[in-house]
Amino acid sequence: MGEVLKIRPTQNSNEATLHFLKSLAARVPHSMRGVDRQEFIGMRLLKELSDDKIVELQGLYNNFLHYMRTREASDIDLGGWGAKGKIWMRIHGDKKPIPELGELSNLETDILIQSLLMENQKKILYTKRNLDFSYNHTSKEGKSQRYRADVYFETNCLALNMRAINTIIIPYENFGFHENVTRRMSLAHTKEGLILVTGITGSGKSTTLDSIIDMNNRTVDGHIVIIASPIEFVHESKRCLIRHREVGRDTLTFKSGTIEALRQDPDIIMVGEMRDPETIISALEAADSGHKVFSTLHTSSAVESIDRIVAEVPTGEQERVRFRLADTLRCVISQKLVPTLKGDRILAKEILLMNPSVRSAILNNNIGEIYQMISQGLKDGMRTIEQDLVKLFLDKKISLSTAMNYSNNKRRVEQILKLTKPATR
Numbered sequence: 001m002g003e004v005l006k007i008r009p010t011q012n013s014n015e016a017t018l019h020f021l022k023s024l025a026a027r028v029p030h031s032m033r034g035v036d037r038q039e040f041i042g043m044r045l046l047k048e049l050s051d052d053k054i055v056e057l058q059g060l061y062n063n064f065l066h067y068m069r070t071r072e073a074s075d076i077d078l079g080g081w082g083a084k085g086k087i088w089m090r091i092h093g094d095k096k097p098i099p100e101l102g103e104l105s106n107l108e109t110d111i112l113i114q115s116l117l118m119e120n121q122k123k124i125l126y127t128k129r130n131l132d133f134s135y136n137h138t139s140k141e142g143k144s145q146r147y148r149a150d151v152y153f154e155t156n157c158l159a160l161n162m163r164a165i166n167t168i169i170i171p172y173e174n175f176g177f178h179e180n181v182t183r184r185m186s187l188a189h190t191k192e193g194l195i196l197v198t199g200i201t202g203s204g205k206s207t208t209l210d211s212i213i214d215m216n217n218r219t220v221d222g223h224i225v226i227i228a229s230p231i232e233f234v235h236e237s238k239r240c241l242i243r244h245r246e247v248g249r250d251t252l253t254f255k256s257g258t259i260e261a262l263r264q265d266p267d268i269i270m271v272g273e274m275r276d277p278e279t280i281i282s283a284l285e286a287a288d289s290g291h292k293v294f295s296t297l298h299t300s301s302a303v304e305s306i307d308r309i310v311a312e313v314p315t316g317e318q319e320r321v322r323f324r325l326a327d328t329l330r331c332v333i334s335q336k337l338v339p340t341l342k343g344d345r346i347l348a349k350e351i352l353l354m355n356p357s358v359r360s361a362i363l364n365n366n367i368g369e370i371y372q373m374i375s376q377g378l379k380d381g382m383r384t385i386e387q388d389l390v391k392l393f394l395d396k397k398i399s400l401s402t403a404m405n406y407s408n409n410k411r412r413v414e415q416i417l418k419l420t421k422p423a424t425r
Contacts, residue, residue, distance in 0.1 A: 083159065
C-alpha cells in the first residue's frame with residue numbers, strides 16, 4: 001500500500017504549516033515501521049522543535065476542530081490506512097469523509113497526532129498501542145472546548161478519534177423523566193444505591209449523566225466524586241463539592257479510584273464505566289456501603305445490563321454479585337440516539353425501576369421475566385425501548401422504519417402498534 005502524498009490547503013489551514021509538516025515527514029526514514037517509527041517521530045523529530053513550531057502544528061489540527069464545530073459534527077477521525085488520507089467526521093450520526101479539508105499522508109498524520117501529546121502520553125501510547133486522553137482547544141472566538149480522544153495503532157500507523165464534549169449541560173428537566181425516576185436520581189430522596197445509564201458508544205450516556213450530576217449539584221448539599229477516563233465535562237462546584245479524578249492521571253484504575261473515593265467522604269460516586277469485574281464489584285460494594293453510585297455499561301437494554309454484570313464476574317462470584325445487585329440496583333436507563341424526520345437525532349430510552357417483583361426476579365435468576373415487568377410499569381415510570389420508539393413514531397418525530405430498526409424486538413413494536421391503533425383513530 002502506498003501512502004497518500006496529496007496535500008491540499010483550505011481556508012482553515014495554513015499553507016506554510018502544511019509545507020513544514022511535509023518537510024518533517026520527509027525526514028522520517030522509510031525503513032522505519034510501527035513503534036520504531038512513532039518513537040523516532042515523538043522522541044527525536046518533535047523533540048528537536050521549538051515550542052512555537054509545536055504550537056504551529058497544533059494550530060493546523062485546531063483548524064480542523066474549528067471546521068468540525070461549524071458542521072455540528074460530534075466526532076473527527078484521521079490517520080491510519082483506513083482513512084485513505086482524508087479527514088472524516090460524524091455529522092448527525094453519519095460518518096463521512098470531508099473532501100474540502102484535503103488529504104494528508106500517513107506520516108504527516110503520525111506527526112500531527114503526536115504533536116498533540118505530552119511526553120508521558122507518548123510513552124503510554126508506545127507501550128500499550130492505545131491512549132485515551134482529553135484535549136482542550138480555545139476557538140478563535142475565545143470559547144473553550146473540550147474533547148475526548150483516543151489514539152491507536154492501525155497497520156503500523158497512528159489513527160485518532162476525537163469527540164466533542166458538550167459545553168452546555170442539557171437541563172435535567174428536559175429529559176421528561178417520571179417523578180419516580182427523579183426520586184431515584186436525586187440525593188434529596190435516596191442516599192444510596194446503584195443507578196446505571198447504558199447504551200452503545202455515541203448514545204449520549206455521558207450527556208445524560210452530566211445532566212443528573214448537574215441536577216444534584218444545583219439542588220442538594222453534598223460531595224460528588226467523578227472517576228472517568230478521560231474526564232469530559234468539568235462541573236463547577238455549586239451546592240455540591242465536586243472532585244474530578246481522571247484514570248491514569250489522578251488515579252490508576254476505575255477500581256482504585258472507587259475504593260479511594262470511599263475514604264474521601266462522598267455522597268455520590270460516579271464511576272465512568274464498569275468495564276471489568278474488579279470495577280463492577282467495587283461499584284456494588286460502594287453502593288452497598290450506603291453511597292449513591294452512578295455508572296455506565298455498553299449494553300442496549302435493561303435486561304442485558306443485568307445479565308452483563310453477572311456474566312462479567314468469575315463463575316464462583318456470580319451468585320453473590322446477583323444477590324448484591326438485587327439489593328443495590330435502583331434504576332437502569334438504556335438509551336439510543338435515533339434519527340428524526342427533521343434530520344437531527346432524538347433520545348429513545350428504556351427505563352427499569354427496582355421494585356419487589358424485579359428484585360425477586362434477580363434473586364431467583366429469572367431475569368428473562370423483567371422485560372414484561374418493565375412493559376407493565378408505564379404508570380410507575382418504567383418503559384421498554386419499544387414502547388418509547390412507538391411513542392416517538394405516534395408523535396410524528398421518527399419514521400416507522402426508524403422505530404423498527406432501532407428496536408431490540410421488532411415483533412414487539414408491531415404488537416404495541418396493533419394495541420394502540422384503536423386509540424389513535
